[in-house]
Amino acid sequence: MIMSVIERTKAKNVVHPRISSGIFAVDCAIGGGWPLGKPILVVGMESYGKSLLAYKAIASAQRKGKLAVLVDAENSFDPEWGKLLGIDVEALVHCIPDNAQDAYNILIEVAQNPDKYGIGVVDSIEACIPEKEEEGNIDDYNIGTKAKLTNAYFRKLTTTLNKLKDNRQKPVIMHINQYRENPGVMMGSNLTIPGGLGQRFMSSIIVSMKSPNVADDKLKTHGVATINGVTKKNKTFAPKKNFSFDIGLKDTDSLQIGQIANESSVFSVIKNGCLDKKDGKYYLFKEEYRIQRDVLIRMEQEPDFYEKCRILAVETLKNG
DSSP states (O other): OHHHHHHHHHHSOOSOOEEOOSOHHHHHHHTSSEETTSEEEEEESTTSSHHHHHHHHHHHHHHTTOOEEEEOTTOOOOHHHHHHTTOOGGGOEEEOOSSHHHHHHHHHHHHHOTTTOSEEEEEOTTTOOOHHHHHSOTTSOOTTHHHHHHHHHHHHHHHHHHHOSOGGGOOEEEEEEEOEEOTTOOSSOOEEOSSOSHHHHHOSEEEEEEEEEOOHHHHHHHOEEEEEEEEEEESSSOSOOEEEEEEESSOOSSOOTTOBOHHHHHHHHHHHHTOEEETTEEEETTEEESSTHHHHHHHHHOHHHHHHHHHHHHHHHHHO
């Protein structure tokens, strides 16, 4: 029995294939992108950028030709904002579940059909109401019901993902949750994550969003907000990595609304460590460029070339 399990484990590809988060700073913090087949948890207070990370991941998966599923328990998805972030709204499978059981079953179906789906996102766990609570009275005693249900879901999700043979075909499963205040805490943080402890133990990556910088002068002058976060847990890469990135909140000369300056961030890494200079010209991937900025211009114009540069930049930072 033991040997058969060992042989099955050996047969699996133990590397962690990844898909870009769509945000270069986040890619660097989590190890190159979101790992396939690993439960992911993104938590934070309101308006900290949790859904932003999820929407960019959906857009990134769609660019790879993957079918994306958004379980919108909050019924908060705005198609126009999604388009600005790169989501193909027409191709998106947008679900509004009746209760937590429906939401979790949809994600289990995504995990069970990796040949059909590439990413599943629930926004958010806190908004998923158990069927018992949905059908009962508002003052019914339901303490622990949601935690038991959520813990059971994470156990089944993990088992389902582990049974998939090809790591390269596994879907990304991302969960969004919110912090709540835990009354009566006198020492340490009084913040807690609703839905039970199972989500924290079973998630391979936990990203905690920090307070964004939306200074009035910066917003008026440059039209950008700075989003901040940290990887509180990461079983696929070094944890406790901070990240920060700017997003356009209105159209300006530097950034359009919804745009993230990924190309310039990648270019700053490429420029300092990867461009070879010979006879007054620059070389990257054995291709010749007259000036360094030509590389940035090509990245902005060619998504495939940008992806090659992004991977190179991430590996450069990981090895440096």
